[in-house]
Amino acid sequence: MDKHSAPLDQVFAALADPTRRALLERLAAEDGQTVSALAAPIAMSLPAVMKHLDVLEGARLITRRKTGRTVHCRLAAAPMEDAMAWLARYQRFWAESLDRLAAIVEAKDPT
Amino acid sequence: MDKHSAPLDQVFAALADPTRRALLERLAAEDGQTVSALAAPIAMSLPAVMKHLDVLEGARLITRRKTGRTVHCRLAAAPMEDAMAWLARYQRFWAESLDRLAAIVEAKDPT
């Protein structure tokens, strides 16, 4: 189940940057965009965007394929599944705190 | 809904370190542990652990309360909900690829 995944370290680190999250969102909206198409709307030099793509590829969140002189990027969301699985183990804690809050509210107002 | 949350940047960055994830896991197992109790099993200086706790507190993933000379840490999982919400938007992409795989398998074996 983690053949397509990268260490959580790299996945979470990759997701910690807003530019990189934006790149993923753009690929989610339209997959297979070229490097320069992705870079165009970003107020940043091409090499800087390249480095972000390197990080995303390192975390296996995208794949790149060169055809001719253009490189197309594809979203590879699989590692996010592991990240979500990790987070899901804590779901009960925020749910629980809501329950506790409800209990407190209930106790304060015994109708 | 994000009153208790920190920017995704900080949450994901906090989660990107294995020491910090381990600290969260330990608090999930037993909440309210003291700083030194948390630090004890970690092969690292106390100040180093302190800095990790600072990062976790900065991401609002824990809270600290001092009583006497001991400080107790409590898990505050709420920001994880935002992180999961962000990831959840991509769930269809990994689900989709599984569907595709299923379709391929099915096509290859037309019984």
Add this chain to the structure above:
DNA sequence: GGAATGCTTATCCATACGGTTTAGTATCCG
């Protein structure tokens, strides 16, 4: 009061990160 405990602060260090500019390599077009 004095010593031990529990945490914090300060300083320092090496490496990683996020950005820049400049230069280089393919590839396509005319």
Add this chain to the structure above:
DNA sequence: CGGATACTAAACCGTATGGATAAGCATTCC
């Protein structure tokens, strides 16, 4: 062939990160 296009590589820079030590407070205990 020559030039434009699309990306890549290299060098550099400031700041942040993750670690270490050493010293500094409070607080509790004897």
